[in-house]
Amino acid sequence: MDQRTDAGIFSRRFGAPPRDGAPNVVLVHGLGLSGRYFVPLARRLAASGMTVLVPDLPGNARSRAAARRALDGERLADALAHWHRRLALGPTCLVANSVGCQVTAALAARHPRLVSRLVMVGPALEPGTPGRRQVGRLLADAPREPLSLIPLAATDYLLTGLLRCAASFRTALRDAAESFEGNLTQVQVPTLVVRGAGDTIASAAWVRRVARTVQDGRTAEIPGAAHAAHYSAPDAMAALIEKFTLGGPS
Structure with missing residues (x-):
């Protein structure tokens, strides 16, 4: 694993340096977290x-100093696009979890030439769902995740800062209500929407709705996984992504 900071964004790299003709994947974390919970998946994808x-988004964890306050999805997307261009990655497959899906939807809508394919894992937050209910869904999901995820997430939340996490949650709720679905309608690249079968945050109906809203969407479900399906079932998730990036049926 190689670590570096570009354009204020800390990131981890697995596999060979980016090069022409080679498949590149960027993994985008959820609210208040870091890229650390993507490491098991990153290792499996690099092995293929x-x-x-795997960046830490501006304002989060080891990229906390890159933003003075919580940024909305579009500003996060623009910052990620700037980082992407600095690294000269070329068209890339984006894989996002939870609120990270709002960021990648904005990125695909605003900077379409940077994105070749899009994978959304447990897209959140669902428009029209009150904040208290969203929090209740998150609390209900926690016992369904691997125990090892709890201290990892707690450490990231503390590193990002609880006040920053709360502000980011309010901003994400506003994005969900005002721009998320609009950005989804502008996503033109093939999109795979994945849900852990036990996910209490991203419902099956919402996942199907996301897939219908983008221009070329399809769905998949991973048995035995919950909201962080990429963490609890990295082998199954890697297999889905590898098949999807090769252009075969999901």
């Missing part, structure tokens, strides 16, 4: 020959 980059 992909170059995998």
Whole structure:
């Protein structure tokens, strides 16, 4: 694993350095977290020959100093696009979890030439769902995740800062209500929407709705996984992504 900071964004790289003709994948974390919970998936994808980059979004964890306050999805997307261009990655497959899906939807809508494919894992937050209910869904999901995820997430939340996490949650709720679905309608690249079968945050109906809203969407479900399906079932998730990036049916 190689670590570096570009354009204020800390990132981890797994596999060979980016090069022409090689598949690149960027993994985008959820609210208040870091890229650390993507490491098991990143290692499996890199083992298949992909170059995998895992950034901490501006304002989060080791990129906390890159933003003075919580940024909305579009500003996060623009910052990620700037980082992407600095690294000269070329068209890339984006894989996002939870609120990270709002960021990648904005990125695909605003900077379409940077994105080749899009994978959304447990897209959140669902428009029209009150904040208290969203929090209740998150609390209900926690016992369904691997125990090892709890201290990892707690450490990231503390590193990001609880006040920053709360502000980011309010901003994400506003994005969900005002721009998320609009950005989804502008996503033109093939999109795979994945849900852990036990996910209490991203419902099956919402996942199907996301897939219908983008221009070329399809769905998949991973048995025995919950909201962080990429963490609890990295082998199954890697297999889905590898098949999807090769252009075969999901």
